[in-house]
Amino acid sequence: MTATLTKSLEKGIKNVNPKADIKTIMLLEQEPEYCKGCNTCQKEKKKSIGTCAIKDDVRKTLENMTKYDVIVFASPIYEFCVTALMKKFYERCLPLFKFERGISGRNKKSKKRIGVIMLSSGAPTPFNTILRMSRYPVFVGKFILKSAGCGSIKKFIAGAMENNKKTKEKYANKAYKLGQKIANLF
C-alpha cells in the first residue's frame, strides 16, 4: 500500500516536471546496519553532517539528504510505529544532529526544501490519528527532516487502503495531487 502512495506521488511530480530526478531507496534492499551509539558523528560539530563510523549505504543517503530539494519518508504503520527497518534508519540519522546544550539539527532550514512523511495504516482515518499511531512516525520524521534542512514539512496519512479498491484509489489520487503540488513549487 505504501508503495502505491510513493509511486502515485512520483507520477504526480513527473506529470508537472518530467525531468525531475527522483531516487527511490528501498531500505529492504540496503539493509542498514544498527547505530552503535559510538558518538563518532558527534566529534566535528561544525560540519553539516557528522561522520558516521559505519561505512554502508546510509552514509551516502544522509549526505544526499542535506542536498535534496524534496525528501520523502514512507512507511506502513507497524505496532503504532514505523516499521522496525525504518526505525533502524531513523536511528542512523544521528549524524544530522549535534549535541550542544541539548540536541539540534545541523542544517539551516529552508522553506524551499520540502520534507514529506507518508504513512499507511490498517486502521481507517481518522482512527489512525485519534489512536495516535502516527504520533511517533510524524514527530520523529519531522525532527529528522528538519535536521536535514527541510523548512516545509507535509504529512500524508492513508488508512485502510486494503479494505476496498475505492479507498486505495482515493489515496493514490491524493498522493498524485500532492506530487503535482510539490513539483509546482519549483
Ligand SMILES: Cc1cc2nc3c(=O)[nH]c(=O)nc-3n(C[C@H](O)[C@H](O)[C@H](O)COP(=O)(O)O)c2cc1C
Ligand atoms: C506486523 C504488522 C503490524 C501492524 N500494526 C498496525 C498498527 O499498529 N496499526 C494499524 O493501523 N495497522 C497496522 N498494521 C497494518 C498495516 O499498517 C497496513 O496494512 C498497511 O497499509 C500496510 O502497508 P504495506 O502494504 O505498504 O506494507 C500492521 C501490519 C503488520 C503486518
